[in-house]
Amino acid sequence: xxxxxxxxxxxxxxxxxxxxxxxxxxxxLWWVRSKRDKAAHALPEWExxxxxxxxxxxxxxxxxxxxxxxxxxxxxxxxxxxxxxxDAKEHNEIVYALLHQNGISRIxxxxxxxxxxxxxxxxxxxxxxxxxxxxxxxxxxxxxxxxPSHIVLPCIHKKKEEIGELFHEHLxxxxxxxxxxxxxxxxxxxxxxxxxxxxxxxxGVNFAIAETGEFVVCTNEGNADMGAHLADVHIACxxxxxxxxxxxxxxxxxxxxxxxxxxxxxxxxxxxxKKPRKGQEMHIVLVDNGRSVQLGRADFRNALxxxxxxxxxxxxxxxxxxxxxxxxxxxxGPIGSILAPNLDMRKYADLPFASTLCGSCSNVCPxxxxxxxxxxxxxxxxxxxxxAPAAKKMAMRGMTFTLSRPGAYQFAGxxxxxxxxKMPFIVNNKLNPWYKQREMPEPPKQSFGEWYKKNRxxx
Amino acid sequence: MTVALFIPCYIDQFYPQVAIATLQVLxxxxxxxxxxxxxxCCGQPMANSGFEHxxxxxxxLFVKNFTGFDYIVCPSGSCTLHVxxxxxxxxNEKEAEFIRTHVYELTEFLTDIVxxxxxxxxxxxxxxxxxSCHGQRGLKLSQMSELVAxxxxxxxxxxxxxxxxxxxxxxxxxxxxxxxxxxxxxxESVSVKMGKDRVDDHLNHGVxxxxxxxxxxxxxxxxxxxxxxxxVQVKHIAEILNSH
Numbered sequence: 001x002x003x004x005x006x007x008x009x010x011x012x013x014x015x016x017x018x019x020x021x022x023x024x025x026x027x028x029l030w031w032v033r034s035k036r037d038k039a040a041h042a043l044p045e046w047e048x049x050x051x052x053x054x055x056x057x058x059x060x061x062x063x064x065x066x067x068x069x070x071x072x073x074x075x076x077x078x079x080x081x082x083x084x085x086x087d088a089k090e091h092n093e094i095v096y097a098l099l100h101q102n103g104i105s106r107i108x109x110x111x112x113x114x115x116x117x118x119x120x121x122x123x124x125x126x127x128x129x130x131x132x133x134x135x136x137x138x139x140x141x142x143x144x145x146x147x148p149s150h151i152v153l154p155c156i157h158k159k160k161e162e163i164g165e166l167f168h169e170h171l172x173x174x175x176x177x178x179x180x181x182x183x184x185x186x187x188x189x190x191x192x193x194x195x196x197x198x199x200x201x202x203x204g205v206n207f208a209i210a211e212t213g214e215f216v217v218c219t220n221e222g223n224a225d226m227g228a229h230l231a232d233v234h235i236a237c238x239x240x241x242x243x244x245x246x247x248x249x250x251x252x253x254x255x256x257x258x259x260x261x262x263x264x265x266x267x268x269x270x271x272x273x274k275k276p277r278k279g280q281e282m283h284i285v286l287v288d289n290g291r292s293v294q295l296g297r298a299d300f301r302n303a304l305x306x307x308x309x310x311x312x313x314x315x316x317x318x319x320x321x322x323x324x325x326x327x328x329x330x331x332x333g334p335i336g337s338i339l340a341p342n343l344d345m346r347k348y349a350d351l352p353f354a355s356t357l358c359g360s361c362s363n364v365c366p367x368x369x370x371x372x373x374x375x376x377x378x379x380x381x382x383x384x385x386x387x388a389p390a391a392k393k394m395a396m397r398g399m400t401f402t403l404s405r406p407g408a409y410q411f412a413g414x415x416x417x418x419x420x421x422k423m424p425f426i427v428n429n430k431l432n433p434w435y436k437q438r439e440m441p442e443p444p445k446q447s448f449g450e451w452y453k454k455n456r457x458x459x
Numbered sequence: 460m461t462v463a464l465f466i467p468c469y470i471d472q473f474y475p476q477v478a479i480a481t482l483q484v485l486x487x488x489x490x491x492x493x494x495x496x497x498x499x500c501c502g503q504p505m506a507n508s509g510f511e512h513x514x515x516x517x518x519x520l521f522v523k524n525f526t527g528f529d530y531i532v533c534p535s536g537s538c539t540l541h542v543x544x545x546x547x548x549x550x551n552e553k554e555a556e557f558i559r560t561h562v563y564e565l566t567e568f569l570t571d572i573v574x575x576x577x578x579x580x581x582x583x584x585x586x587x588x589x590x591s592c593h594g595q596r597g598l599k600l601s602q603m604s605e606l607v608a609x610x611x612x613x614x615x616x617x618x619x620x621x622x623x624x625x626x627x628x629x630x631x632x633x634x635x636x637x638x639x640x641x642x643x644x645x646x647e648s649v650s651v652k653m654g655k656d657r658v659d660d661h662l663n664h665g666v667x668x669x670x671x672x673x674x675x676x677x678x679x680x681x682x683x684x685x686x687x688x689x690x691v692q693v694k695h696i697a698e699i700l701n702s703h
Contacts, residue, residue, distance in 0.1 A: 008646070009645055009646045009647075009648075009649075012646060012648055012649045013647070013648040013649075015648075016648040016649065016652055019652070024654070030631070036606065037605070040607055041607050043607070047606065047607050047608065118509060150634070174682050185635040193652070200481075203540065230549055236651060238559065294675075311624070315605065317634055317635045317637065317653050318637075318646070318649055318653070319650050321652045321653060321656075322649050352509075353508075353509075353642070353645060353646075354646060354649075355639070355642070356595065356635050356637060356638065356639030356640075356650075356653075357475050357507065357592070357593075357639065357640075358592035358635035358639075358641050359592055359596035359597065360592075360596070360603075360605060360633075360634075362596075363596065363603055363605035363606055364605045366690070376506075376507065379507070379508065379509035380509055380511050380512070382510075383509035383510055383512075384512065388509060388510075392508065396505050396508060396510045396513060397513065399504060400505055400510070400513045400514070400516065400517065401504060402499075403499045403502065403505075403517050404496070404516035404519075404520055405499075406496075406497040406499055406520070409468070409499040409500070413468075413471070413472040417472060417473070433643075433644040433645075433647040434643065434644055434647075434682065436647060437647070437651040437683070437686060438651065438654070438679065438682030438683050438685075439681075439682045439685035439686050440475070440682065440688055441473040441678055441682070442473075443472075443473065444472075444473065444474075444475050444476075447471050447472050447475055448470065448471045448475035448478035448479065448494075449466075449471055449477065449494075449496060450468055450475075451475050451478075452482075452496065453496065455486040456494070
């Protein structure tokens with residue numbers, strides 16, 4: 001689904017046309033946020049864990065070049081083939097070349113937001129490769145021909161009845177059956193055949209350990225293991241920021257990840273991969289795709305600490321009421337809104353404005369990214385780089401003129417209140433977005449400044 | 460102790476009764492209050508829209524208006540936070556810095572500087588307390604539900620001294636109301652939906668008033684309540700502390 005040149009406010013307005021659905025979406029994600037709270041509050045050392053995780057990632061970002069080389073060296077020594085991709089295109093081409101060399105035209109893939117970011121599926125399909133997503137949520141959105149709307153819960157925007165219909169159409173389940181257990185089992189049976197017959201499996205990477213060259217993939221369904229263990233070729237793709245220096249650092253991150261994401265103490269499977277089994281090929285593709293540019297932006301580099309838990313989405317009052325697709329980028333929500341402009345300022349100029357700057361995102365972030373401060377800073381950058389609408393620019397200049405002149409301000413205030421009182425139709429109409437669903441404040445006869453002048457002595 | 464009263468522009472223009480209540484509350488707390496008459500706005504509407512670079516002249520005016528006092532007190536967490544974080548004036552940076560470190564939101568001024576321990580006010584009603592995000596998460600006026608940390612609340616500390624006041628417990632105690640400055644018009648549909656949900660949380664708990672420390676959130680929720688023809692009203696915390 002092409003969502004370029006779209007605007008968050010417009011897409012969110014469309015999402016809000018069905019209010020009961022918005023309520024359902026909001027409550028579903030709030031429930032996840034509540035589970036996260038419960039899990040976090042069960043650990044007295046929670047805030048300390050967040051701080052330690054943030055500091056470890058700080059160290060990683062400051063020494064990324066060295067850790068990457070160390071990781072490459074160790075992984076190679078383990079018998080893993082390491083590839084470097086400067087951007088999405090190169091990443092996709094590397095993956096295709098590996099499949100092509102092995103004469104493979106059908107693959108299974110577990111969840112990887114990086115491949116979403118690189119639009120790998122559509123690229124491979126154009127080359128004649130069939131990709132089957134094996135994460136249940138990913139599989140559902142794949143059958144619906146939609147992008148995921150959430151990085152951890154890809155089909156959270158879909159109701160079980162819609163999934164029942166989709167499975168009926170694609171997997172031949174009985175019409176009208178939307179029992180989640182039954183549907184999950186139907187998907188499992190359908191996927192089993194794919195796992196058994198596909199010779200290549202792709203996985204993402206949650207953590208890559210510099211000192212050992214190992215990597216860890218976290219899933220709740222075991223689908224990454226199933227794919228990787230049955231395939232002749234395992235291709236793991238990772239953004240270069242996924243590095244942690246030492247294996248024991250996992251004891252911090254694995255405790256934070258699932259608790260932040262879903263309120264679980266740990267993901268059902270935290271699979272450690274070190275070397276290919278006999279006769280298997282194991283590849284790791286290290287992808288930059290804008291990350292080193294972001295690393296060079298002092299105000300925004302911390303965004304690279306992200307471990308993709310999705311907690312900022314679940315807590316975001318805007319995300320919950322606008323849906324993941326309204327962000328028209330692979331990674332939605334607050335974190336997506338500070339990552340996407342780095343890749344394309346023009347295309348994603350709307351996203352840092354899709355926030356009230358309430359700050360809840362920064363408070364739940366397990367690696368303490370200053371998300372809402374970065375949203376504010378991106379706004380400044382985008383305006384300076386010329387991505388503000390002309391009407392907004394004019395309005396802001398006018399406002400600045402008035403607000404920096406006490407006389408003009410007092411006159412404008414008085415005139416405005418007079419108009420609202422005597423000619424309310426000038427403001428109370430459909431051209432005023434405030435008035436569409438809200439009453440305007442009732443204009444008082446006098447401002448506080450006027451009252452003060454009459455009732456108190458001059459300074 | 461002389462305090463300069465910093466009244467946000469929209470309170471000056473639309474809610475003078477809140478400014479009057481703030482003035483009277485501060486005087487009741489025993490401080491000398493001065494209202495610099497040439498004040499306009501802190502510049503936050505421009506800055507949050509990405510136009511912080513245009514706020515220079517607003518900042519200069521602000522520094523001119525608010526230099527020479529012991530403290531600057533404002534009945535808004537949001538405007539206070541903006542000044543604390545973004546007020547700069549290259550020509551008068553020392554004065555700007557003094558203001559940044561001496562500007563207080565009304566309730567934190569009363570609890571932290573005046574150190575009010577008892578207060579004479581009466582408001583025999585059932586109310587819901589709406590915490591503004593900038594006041595709560597920005598100025599840390601009260602503990603945040605996301606953090607694993609000891610609970611506290613500066614506004615609640617004051618409200619507990621008000622006779623007859625009953626504060627309901629909300630289902631989502633610190634969810635944003637969706638005002639968000641220019642967000643309220645640029646993202647109208649989400650803003651209104653957030654506001655409706657916030658208002659519902661209060662209504663479902665049977666409140667007579669929604670009260671809060673930021674009139675901007677309350678103006679937004681008032682607009683929704685009045686459109687719904689609800690009898691529930693909004694009131695600023697200064698008005699509660701000034702009630703008898």
